[in-house]
Amino acid sequence: MDRQALLKSVPEGEERLLFAKALDQAIFAMKRREPAFTDFMDRAKCARFRERLQGLRELEITLFGGTEDCERQMMGFFTEPLAAEEFPIKIVKIRRKSKKFGQTDLSHRDYLGSLLGLGIDRGKVGDILVAEDTAVCFVAEEISPYITAVLEQVSRTAVVAEETEQAEDIPQRQTEARRLTVASMRLDAVASEAFHLARGKTQTLIHAEKAQVNWNIVTSTSHLLKEGDLVSLRGFGRFRVKEIGGRTKKDRIGLEIEKYV
Numbered sequence: 001m002d003r004q005a006l007l008k009s010v011p012e013g014e015e016r017l018l019f020a021k022a023l024d025q026a027i028f029a030m031k032r033r034e035p036a037f038t039d040f041m042d043r044a045k046c047a048r049f050r051e052r053l054q055g056l057r058e059l060e061i062t063l064f065g066g067t068e069d070c071e072r073q074m075m076g077f078f079t080e081p082l083a084a085e086e087f088p089i090k091i092v093k094i095r096r097k098s099k100k101f102g103q104t105d106l107s108h109r110d111y112l113g114s115l116l117g118l119g120i121d122r123g124k125v126g127d128i129l130v131a132e133d134t135a136v137c138f139v140a141e142e143i144s145p146y147i148t149a150v151l152e153q154v155s156r157t158a159v160v161a162e163e164t165e166q167a168e169d170i171p172q173r174q175t176e177a178r179r180l181t182v183a184s185m186r187l188d189a190v191a192s193e194a195f196h197l198a199r200g201k202t203q204t205l206i207h208a209e210k211a212q213v214n215w216n217i218v219t220s221t222s223h224l225l226k227e228g229d230l231v232s233l234r235g236f237g238r239f240r241v242k243e244i245g246g247r248t249k250k251d252r253i254g255l256e257i258e259k260y261v
Contacts, residue, residue: 022049029077030058038075039123043215046073065126066138072126088141093169095134097158111135114154131171174261181252188221195236210234
């Protein structure tokens with residue numbers, strides 16, 4: 001394996017640094033015959049890195065973030081098949097100490113900011129799922145005891161943090177079904193309807209690399225979507241193309257999407 005050649009195949013900058021760390025973990029797993037893991041990364045990076053490392057035939061490469069649909073995942077390198085439960089991921093539940101009348105809801109940004117405010121590296125924190133009075137955070141195993149010991153406040157709200165393994169503690173991702181009609185299945189056409197944006201604004205966002213399809217950045221406005229595709233537009237949300245129907249009397253395509261709320 002030519003480590004330098006692999007590194008040069010990745011553009012310079014943060015992505016190459018992350019890839020170098022992933023490559024080192026892969027090499028460790030092969031040499032020591034022990035499982036090795038990266039920090040949390042977004043799914044697009046994980047997918048790109050796995051593709052570049054597919055030539056390492058001695059290794060099984062698995063991606064997991066705590067649940068099957070997590071947006072941030074670790075890469076696991078194994079010389080033998082290993083269950084997802086073996087990943088060094090812990091679930092930390094953060095709940096308010098008390099519910100006060102008129103208290104504002106806490107957002108994903110509030111919870112993430114409080115964790116990073118403890119000096120925790122972003123790569124040690126995976127998805128954060130927010131419910132009414134709680135949040136469930138997927139974190140690297142080594143920082144879980146620190147969080148449960150010292151986190152006492154989110155924004156200005158007193159909280160308690162504790163580890164959990166209960167499936168019922170994990171909030172379900174909230175979605176709503178919507179029916180649309182579009183001129184075509186082009187990315188810009190469907191995203192404009194889904195997010196109520198002018199077509200020109202959507203095209204500008206796509207060209208600025210703010211659109212992803214199935215976790216991969218897409219810069220072509222004419223990219224054709226198909227059933228099952230997961231589309232995200234940074235700053236506006238994401239949706240899944242659930243079903244593509246027939247054409248209407250006005251020759252538009254009817255489809256159903258599942259929008260994350």
